[in-house]
Structure formats: C-alpha cells, structure tokens
Amino acid sequence: xxxxxxxxxxxxxxxxxxxxxxxxxxxxxxxxxxxxxxxxxxxxxxxxxxxxxxxxxxxxxxxxxxxxxxxxxxxxxxxxxxxxxxxxxxxxxxxxxxxxxxxxxxxxxxxxxxxxxxxxxxxxxxxxxxxxxxxxxxxxxxxxxxxxxxxxxxxxxxxxxxxxxxxxxxxxxxxxxxxxxxxxxxxxxxxxxxxxxxxxxxxxxxxxxxxxxxxxxxxxxxxxxxxxxxxxxxxxxxxxxxxxxxxxxxxxxxxxxxxxxxxxxxxxxxxxxxxxxxxxxxxxxxxxxxxxxxxxxxxxxxxxxxxxxxxxxxxxxxxxxxxxxxxxxxxxxxxxxxxxxxxxxxxxxxxxxxxxxxxxxxxxxxxxxxxxxxxxxxxxxxxxxxxxxxxxxxxxxxxxxxxxxxxxxxxxxxxxxx
Numbered sequence: 001x002x003x004x005x006x007x008x009x010x011x012x013x014x015x016x017x018x019x020x021x022x023x024x025x026x027x028x029x030x031x032x033x034x035x036x037x038x039x040x041x042x043x044x045x046x047x048x049x050x051x052x053x054x055x056x057x058x059x060x061x062x063x064x065x066x067x068x069x070x071x072x073x074x075x076x077x078x079x080x081x082x083x084x085x086x087x088x089x090x091x092x093x094x095x096x097x098x099x100x101x102x103x104x105x106x107x108x109x110x111x112x113x114x115x116x117x118x119x120x121x122x123x124x125x126x127x128x129x130x131x132x133x134x135x136x137x138x139x140x141x142x143x144x145x146x147x148x149x150x151x152x153x154x155x156x157x158x159x160x161x162x163x164x165x166x167x168x169x170x171x172x173x174x175x176x177x178x179x180x181x182x183x184x185x186x187x188x189x190x191x192x193x194x195x196x197x198x199x200x201x202x203x204x205x206x207x208x209x210x211x212x213x214x215x216x217x218x219x220x221x222x223x224x225x226x227x228x229x230x231x232x233x234x235x236x237x238x239x240x241x242x243x244x245x246x247x248x249x250x251x252x253x254x255x256x257x258x259x260x261x262x263x264x265x266x267x268x269x270x271x272x273x274x275x276x277x278x279x280x281x282x283x284x285x286x287x288x289x290x291x292x293x294x295x296x297x298x299x300x301x302x303x304x305x306x307x308x309x310x311x312x313x314x315x316x317x318x319x320x321x322x323x324x325x326x327x328x329x330x331x332x333x334x335x336x337x338x339x340x341x342x343x344x345x346x347x348x349x350x351x352x353x354x355x356x357x358x359x360x361x362x363x364x365x366x367x368x369x370x371x372x373x374x375x376x377x378x379x380x381x382x383x384x385x386x387x388x389x390x391x392x393x394x395x396x397x398x399x400x401x402x403x404x405x406x407x408x409x410x411x412x413x414x415x416x417x418x
Contacts, residue, residue, distance in 0.1 A: 003226050004192040007123040007169050010074025010095030012049050014169055014226050015194030020253050021227035023050035024240040025078065030060040030067070037070060039237055044072045046238035047245050047256050050227070052076040052098060055085050064092040076125065083109035090116045098125040101156045102134040114165040123167045126160065128152045129200050130174035149174060149183040150190070157191050169226065171196035177215040184219050194226040201231060208232040209243045217247050255290040261306065268298035270317040271334045279338050289349060293341075299371030303328070310354075311345055313337050316371055321364050324354045328364030 006016025014021050024043050028035040030053045040051050055061055055077045068075050076096040077089035083104050089097050090113075097117065101110045117124055133141055133152050141148035149172045160168055170193050174180045180199055188195060199215045202208035212230045219225050228247070230240040248254040262277045277295050284293060294312030296305060299321070306312045307326030314321050320337045322329045322344055332340045347355045 003188075003194040005166070005194060006226075007096075007167055007194055009050055009076065009123055012074055014196075018226070020220065020225060020248055021049045022047060022241060022244045022248070023052060023076070023227055023229045024048050024237045024244075025052040025054070025229065025231075027235045027237050030054055031057070031063045033063055033066055036063070036067060040067070040071050040073070040075075043237050043241050046241040048073060048238075048241045050074050050076055050096075051237075052078050052229075054078045055089050056080070056082075058085075058088075061085060061088040061092055064089055064094060068093040068095070079104070081105075083113055086113045087116050090120050090122045094122065096123045096125060098127050100127050100129065100132055101159060102128070102152065103132055107159060110159060111163050114160065114163045117167070118165060121167075123169070124160075124165070125196060126153070126156045126168050126170045127196070128156065128170075128172040130176070130179070131200070145174065145176070146179050146182045146186070149179065150186045153183075153187050154190055157193065166193075169194035169196050171198065173198050173200035175199065175201050177211050180215050181218050184224055185222070188224045195224060196227045196229070197225040198229045198231055204233050205239055205243075212243060213247055213250075217251060220247070220251055220253060256288075257290060258284045258287050259290065259292045260284060260295070261292065261309065262295040263297050263305070265297045270298070271315040271320065271337075273297050273315065276313070276315070276338055280341065283338070283342060287345070287349070291345070291348070293345070299368055303368065310348070311341060313341050314368075319367065321368055323364070324356075327356070328361050328368055329354075329356060330360035331364045331367040 003015035006018060007014050012021055026036055026039045028039050030036055036053065043051055051071070051073055053064070053067060053075060055064060064075070064077060074095035076098055077094035078098045079086040079089060080100060081103055086097050086099055086104070097113070099113060104110060104113070113124070128149060130145060130149060133148055137148045137152055140151065153170055153172045157170060160166065170187070170191065172183050172187055174183065177199060184195060184197065197216050197219055199212050202211045208231065216225065216228050228244050230243045232240050232243070245256050249256065249259055260281055265273055273295065280293065280295060291310040292308065294306030294309035296312060296314040299314055299316055303312070303314065303323050303326055310325060312323050314323065315334055315337060318334055319331050320334050321331050322337070322340055324344065329344060330340070344355070
C-alpha cells in the first residue's frame, strides 16, 4: 500500500508518509530558455511541486544548468535512449532524472547512470510505459498486459538493487485505465519504493482529465501513490496541475485554494447559473484560502443542501440570496450575485470572520421562506393534488384547493427530514 521508503527531490519528500506530490512536464523546447522558464513559473504558481523537462539533445543539457539554477521548484530531467544525456543531466544539477531502463541501452548503461547518481546524491525515477516494454516481455504483454507491466517494474527494481542503488521511485503507466489500476495495485504489494502515478497519453483536457480522475483517484483512495502527473494533450501545462489538485482536494488528501460546489440544475432554475458558476470559478483562482463556495440553482435546495459551505448563493428570477454556513446574509438582485458574493468573501479574508448585518440577514431569511413557501410540496398540498386527481378520474368538476394559513397553519412549509 502506501510506500514505506522515500526519496528527496530538491527538498521535496516523496513517499514515506509525505503528502502526495503534484508534478507536471513542460511542453516547450527545453533549450528555449525564455519559453521554458515562463512555463515553469506558470506551473509553479498553479501549484506544481516538481516539474519535468525533456532532454533529448545536447543543447537541452546546456540549458538545464540555467533552468536548475533559476527554477522556483525542483527540476526532473526526462531521458530516453541516450544514457550519456542522463549522465550530463546529473552533472548539470538536475534534482532527479527519469529514465526507462528498457530503452536506455542495457544493464551496463544503467549501471553507469546509477554510479553517477550515487556520487551526486541524485534520485532517479524508473519509468515503465506500456508502449516501451523490453522486447522479452512483448509476448507476455499480448497475453497479460498487466502482468507484463508489473514484471518490467519488478525486474528494473531488482536491477537497481543489484547495483546497490535504492534512491529511486517507480512508475508503471498505461493508456488503459483498468490496466494501470490493476498493475499499480499488484506492484504496491511487491515493492516498498515510492510510486509515481499517471495515465500515459490520457487524451484531451476533457477526456484525459476524466481518465486520470478515475485511474489515479481509485489508486489514491486505496492509499496507493506518492506523486502524480496528469498527462493532457494541451500546451498549457498548468491545466495538468489544476486537475491534479482537484483530484487531491476531492479525496481530502491535500488542500489548496477554494473548493467550488454547484448543483446540476433542473427545471426550477430561473437565472443564468452556467454563466454565474463559470465567473465564480474564474475569480476564485485568485484566492488562496481553502474555503468552500456553493452555487445552488433555486431556493428549494438553497441553503439546506449547502449548509456546510463557507459562502454560497442561491438564485431566483429577479433576486438571489448570499448565505454563509447555513445562514442568510443578504438578498440582492440576480445580476449582482457574483459581485456581492466576492464582497463577502473579501470581508472574511480581511477579518477572518463572517460579517453579518442582522437586518439584511433577516430580509434574506424572509425572502428564502417566501420562495420555499411558493414551491414546497407539503402534506396539505399533496392531499389537495390527490383529491383533485381523484375528482378528475370520477368525472367530477376540477377541485381548486386553497392552501393558505387560514386553512392550515403549516401550508407552504417544507418537510423536515429526520
């Protein structure tokens, strides 16, 4: 399950009970220092703990020296096929080097890299992908792709241990979500090294995020995984970081910034909630506090379904309600909902307490009650509807039920669930 061993990548602990680490990879040509450093700063601001850069050429190794020196977060050098570049990346000061022993040139080349890494105290990441397994596992891959992935991982771990090198983390990835889940579950039982999780070549921002959430979320919920990377087909690497953080926040594994919850809407909706939610989500990115903000589409569900939220709004056709932790704060015109919501959030950010205007709160509560009364389905209303339906089936005249407090003192009030 959770890895007992740990590695230290530029001061960031991975494994050994440390919080799950978020990483991503730059999409720029590494040798283009201006573009690469700009993207590294962007992903660091978005919350990346580590960032990986591709090093396929000599000029990328040269750039690596400057990148390591100027980066606000630790740098991992990503190496394929050329072990010499791995050696030079270590010499350039990379905080970690990712390599695939299956395509780096054989055990002798791996031994050279391990020796150089030992001398420099540089950890490695042993990365296994379903698309680049060693040739001797190709037949097994066709029969049992999960076992092929696990076998490759275990073989590479054994190789590193024979070389007396244990400062590494392991990843086994596939484009297939069930295979990735199954393989990592098995591997976590066979080794105690830190595990890096990811769905390789997951896809677009939409489909790739969903695949990653299912695959990584399943494993993380089981206590498997020490660091994650979301692989998306987008130049904007910060999008990968945002998805990674949302997965961790959803599982309660780490906190960073606000949590936004919103109802799925239904036929009760009377305002442009889609636009409102989008604007709130955009503006919340500027806030660091881990507050919970709710957006509910109608007064019927309003406060009750989001009473745990630090702040929230519920809307109607012309007016809406700002609430906090289950209590009304104020009612405002619908077009002002977003701005007033952030006024309240900013008050909290300044004073660290919920600021309540009792008169405005009372007006908000009255507005909420009126909306609930207008739409609630009470025992009296249900009885009237049943009576009307029965009369219609009997061929009698339609029955008009007058449901006000002259008839019933509880008319229009909502049920209270036990």
